[in-house]
Amino acid sequence: xxxxxxxxxxxxxxxxxxxxxxxxxxxxxxxxxxxxxxxxxxxxxxxxxxxxxxxxxxxxxxxxxxxxxxxxxxxxxxxxxxxxxxxxxxxxxxxxxxxxxxxxxxxxxxxxxxxxxxxxxxxxxxxxxxxxxxxxxxxxxxxxxxxxxxxxxxxxxxxxxxxxxxxxxxxxxxxxxxxxxxxxxxxxxxxxxxxxxxxxxxxxxxxxxxxxxxxxxxxxxxxxxxxxxxxxxxxxxxxxxxxxxxxxxxxxxxxxxxxxxxxxxxxxxxxxxxxxxxxxxxxxxxxxxxxxxxxxxxxxxxxx
Amino acid sequence: xxxxxxxxxxxxxxxxxxxxxxxxxxxxxxxxxxxxxxxxxxxxxxxxxxxxxxxxxxxxxxxxxxxxxxxxxxxxxxxxxxxxxxxxxxxxxxxxxxxxxxxxxxxxxxxxxxxxxxxxxxxxxxxxxxxxxxxxxxxxxxxxxxxxxxxxxxxxxxxxxxxxxxxxxxxxxxxxxxxxxxxxxxxxxxxxxxxxxxxxxxxxxxxxxxxxxxxxxxxxxxxxxxxxxxxxxxxxxxxxxxxxxxxxxxxxxxxxxxxxxxxxxxxxxxxxxxxxxxxxxxxxxxxxxxxxxxxxxxxxxxxxxxxxxxxxxxxxxxxxxxxxxxxxxxxxxxxxxxxxxxxxxxxxxxxxxxxxxxxxxxxxxxxxxxxxxxxxxxxxxxxxxxxxxxxxxxxxxxxxxxxxxxxxxxxxxxxxxxxxxxx
Numbered sequence: 001x002x003x004x005x006x007x008x009x010x011x012x013x014x015x016x017x018x019x020x021x022x023x024x025x026x027x028x029x030x031x032x033x034x035x036x037x038x039x040x041x042x043x044x045x046x047x048x049x050x051x052x053x054x055x056x057x058x059x060x061x062x063x064x065x066x067x068x069x070x071x072x073x074x075x076x077x078x079x080x081x082x083x084x085x086x087x088x089x090x091x092x093x094x095x096x097x098x099x100x101x102x103x104x105x106x107x108x109x110x111x112x113x114x115x116x117x118x119x120x121x122x123x124x125x126x127x128x129x130x131x132x133x134x135x136x137x138x139x140x141x142x143x144x145x146x147x148x149x150x151x152x153x154x155x156x157x158x159x160x161x162x163x164x165x166x167x168x169x170x171x172x173x174x175x176x177x178x179x180x181x182x183x184x185x186x187x188x189x190x191x192x193x194x195x196x197x198x199x200x201x202x203x204x205x206x207x208x209x210x211x212x213x214x215x216x217x218x219x220x221x222x223x224x225x226x227x228x229x230x231x232x233x234x235x236x237x238x239x240x241x242x243x244x245x246x247x248x249x250x251x252x253x254x255x256x257x258x259x260x261x262x263x264x265x266x267x268x269x270x271x272x273x274x275x276x277x278x279x280x281x282x283x284x285x286x287x288x289x290x291x292x293x294x295x296x297x298x299x300x301x302x303x304x
Numbered sequence: 305x306x307x308x309x310x311x312x313x314x315x316x317x318x319x320x321x322x323x324x325x326x327x328x329x330x331x332x333x334x335x336x337x338x339x340x341x342x343x344x345x346x347x348x349x350x351x352x353x354x355x356x357x358x359x360x361x362x363x364x365x366x367x368x369x370x371x372x373x374x375x376x377x378x379x380x381x382x383x384x385x386x387x388x389x390x391x392x393x394x395x396x397x398x399x400x401x402x403x404x405x406x407x408x409x410x411x412x413x414x415x416x417x418x419x420x421x422x423x424x425x426x427x428x429x430x431x432x433x434x435x436x437x438x439x440x441x442x443x444x445x446x447x448x449x450x451x452x453x454x455x456x457x458x459x460x461x462x463x464x465x466x467x468x469x470x471x472x473x474x475x476x477x478x479x480x481x482x483x484x485x486x487x488x489x490x491x492x493x494x495x496x497x498x499x500x501x502x503x504x505x506x507x508x509x510x511x512x513x514x515x516x517x518x519x520x521x522x523x524x525x526x527x528x529x530x531x532x533x534x535x536x537x538x539x540x541x542x543x544x545x546x547x548x549x550x551x552x553x554x555x556x557x558x559x560x561x562x563x564x565x566x567x568x569x570x571x572x573x574x575x576x577x578x579x580x581x582x583x584x585x586x587x588x589x590x591x592x593x594x595x596x597x598x599x600x601x602x603x604x605x606x607x608x609x610x611x612x613x614x615x616x617x618x619x620x621x622x623x624x625x626x627x628x629x630x631x632x633x634x635x636x637x638x639x640x641x642x643x644x645x646x647x648x649x650x651x652x653x654x655x656x657x658x659x660x661x662x663x664x665x666x667x668x669x670x671x672x673x674x675x676x677x678x679x680x681x682x683x684x685x686x687x688x689x690x691x692x693x694x695x696x697x698x699x700x701x702x703x704x705x706x707x708x709x710x711x712x713x714x715x716x717x718x719x720x721x722x723x724x725x726x727x
Contacts, residue, residue, distance in 0.1 A: 011317040011396045013596075020597035021556045024538045028610055028651070052585040053597070056550060057542040140387045147386040167719045168410050168634050170417040171708045172556070173648050177717035191398055193389045 020053040022188040027060045029176035033133040037063040039075035040251040042137030062089035068114040068253040069096040070232045078209040093125030113255045133184040141193045157181040202267040211248045225258040321400040321415035323439040324425030333494035335366030340501035343390035385411045409682040410634035421450040428461035444482040452488045459493040465509045529703030532560030532616035535650035552599035558705035563591035568614045571696040577602040611652035613696045627689045628726045635720035638678040649709035655692045662686040700724035
């Protein structure tokens with residue numbers, strides 16, 4: 001196929017080259033970097049790009065998974081298989097542990113989510129392993145506050161982001177200099193869009209978790225969003241369980257992952273579905289709906 | 305599946321930056337581009353509709369689509385570079401949206417550094433301001449190939465042809481002085497959408513392309529200079545049984561083309577060798593294409609590490625410790641003669657001292673003023689540097705990758721200056 005040829009000036013190849021460049025800068029500039037792996041498509045693509053960047057050597061950094069304890073079992077299977085295949089080192093930070101040790105208090109009620117609690121577990125994991133740089137799969141097209149994020153994002157000793165005082169980032173010169181106790185978040189996929197991610201997965205033939213393809217599932221509807229009918233989300237009496245063919249458009253913690261009614265059974269189907277979609281992928285994310293600047297507030301606290 | 309045949313997987317990528325003064329409608333213009341090119345999703349539009357209503361605006365305020373941070377929504381100004389993405393069937397676009405407020409000019413330099421094109425907004429009622437010239441000057445300094453002046457708010461200027469041609473004539477007078485490469489002018493009304501995506505019926509006298517048509521047609525070059533340059537980022541050594549003796553130099557091509565069998569020099573040491581293979585994951589390439597990220601292996605066991613550059617003699621870059629450069633200052637603590645900084649250039653990092661601050665650019669006249677003893681935040685000037693170790697570089701006009709550098713404060717580690725090498 002012609003589009004598989006590296007000599008074409010495909011936008012995907014340009015994005016790939018840029019991301020590989022960023023991943024190598026991280027390995028060169030930091031002493032203890034790590035790649036934040038959520039099991040979602042973005043972190044899967046980021047891991048794929050990292051494998052390409054350092055081949056035939058193994059990844060020069062571990063994968064870090066912040067486990068809310070409310071993950072789809074498919075996510076955990078995929079993660080473990082990936083670690084097995086690539087020989088990557090895996091660090092798991094557990095939100096349940098943070099709760100048990102009294103570092104955080106579990107939210108109560110129908111909208112309870114461990115999404116906010118993840119921030120504490122993440123910062124604890126960073127401190128415990130002395131990580132000086134965490135790479136995330138966030139993209140600038142996801143959300144308004146993300147659009148202002150640098151590739152190399154400096155965090156103070158409290159892990160906080162100060163959007164008014166970001167370092168200017170010019171050409172492809174990334175400044176990872178920092179003081180003791182500070183760290184960086186780096187986003188190699190900054191310039192990718194949701195469509196680019198799926199097109200690249202197709203182009204490269206990357207195997208994806210089954211959750212992204214259509215499957216039958218017990219679901220219920222809350223505020224116009226379909227959620228999985230699993231014990232970690234308490235339901236109101238009025239919220240009845242139905243069975244539908246659904247797929248995940250993003251994969252996060254079960255409590256905040258909206259499911260899309262879909263018949264998409266292949267990567268080509270997914271790409272066509274996204275091309276026709278009229279709602280953003282974060283439209284299904286309960287965590288963004290809390291207020292108009294929900295993401296900005298979480299990021300300032302040290303969220304992903 | 306027609307994904308491959310319709311070119312969906314193989315579109316060109318155009319990066320452009322936008323600049324304008326406060327209130328000349330830049331956010332609205334970008335909102336309009338996104339909205340009229342059908343890049344806005346229903347939930348985003350609904351949020352903007354709600355937010356406009358809460359603020360008591362009469363119409364849906366498209367500027368709210370892009371004003372991301374809480375502080376900006378409250379003050380009504382954009383305070384940092386924000387990146388936006390949209391695609392048409394012909395191209396994918398990355399917009400670096402930079403604020404016009406004077407104290408944030410450093411952000412325009414940031415946004416401009418990776419751009420193929422710059423959009424500069426001019427308020428039809430205000431005409432050419434000092435800010436307009438500052439932005440045009442920065443575009444020329446950063447060697448952005450295409451500059452598009454959008455004469456906005458034509459609706460408030462009666463859609464008059466005279467208004468447009470007066471401003472165009474004024475800008476033309478500066479164009480020669482600035483040495484811009486390709487210049488375009490488009491009369492628009494971002495608020496109502498005239499000549500943004502759809503052709504305006506209210507300005508029949510304008511026969512040129514609409515803004516989007518122009519953006520779809522601007523040629524996207526290879527983006528790298530002609531001389532073959534490969535700054536080594538990282539040395540790949542697997543130390544595994546399967547790849548026992550593998551030693552590869554990972555990096556991104558910063559100029560020209562490398563092929564297997566090419567004779568290369570390692571600078572600054574000057575050792576010579578021949579390219580044995582060019583690896584991209586499991587594939588072996590015969591030659592590189594554009595700014596590819598690859599891993600190069602050499603035939604000889606030479607000493608190469610991060611910060612070194614593989615080059616071909618077509619011609620050779622300069623290797624030296626004395627550099628003359630134009631600098632844009634980005635920090636409240638001024639640049640002064642004798643100051644020392646960390647200098648980051650390609651994958652190399654050295655210390656440097658400012659030998660002389662030769663001149664400062666007076667934006668209103670576009671002239672270099674001498675003498676001066678300090679370069680303040682947002683100032684542009686010419687400096688002479690001495691580095692602790694030799695750098696391998698080209699003039700910025702020949703190669704944006706090997707001709708650019710940043711200065712980093714040794715105490716705070718902030719990025720304080722952006723430099724473009726003159727010689």
